[in-house]
Amino acid sequence: MAALNFDPLLVLVVKTELALPPGRELDRAVARLGDSPKQGMPLRRYLAELYASSCPACSRPAVxxxxxWDRDQGEPIAKYLR
Incomplete structure (x- = not known):
């Protein structure tokens, strides 16, 4: 026979941590994050510029x-584009 330790507070904590927020709430949080400043610009734009590149075949802009990255060289050695 095994003994069980039932702690209702622990059950509440686990349920709270595992519950997903409503979709609209999550969308608002992501929008706020994208609008938050990063180096003088919105984070959304900062990330877009960080991943902006050009196609090696046609030189057109690409993401x-x-x-x-090569740690020793301190620069990228390959890129994968959309």
Whole structure:
């Protein structure tokens, strides 16, 4: 026979932590985050500029999905574009 330790406060904490916020609330929070300042501009624009790149084939503007960095060189050695 196993003993159980039922702590109603712990159950409340777990339920609260696992509950998803309503969709509209989450959308508002993400919008506020995107509007928050980062180096003198909205975070949304800062991130867009951070991932702005150009296509190596046609030189047109493109958005990078991610960069592969070389720590020793301190610069990207590969980029993957959308």
């Amino acid at each position: 990078a999905d991610y960069f592969v």
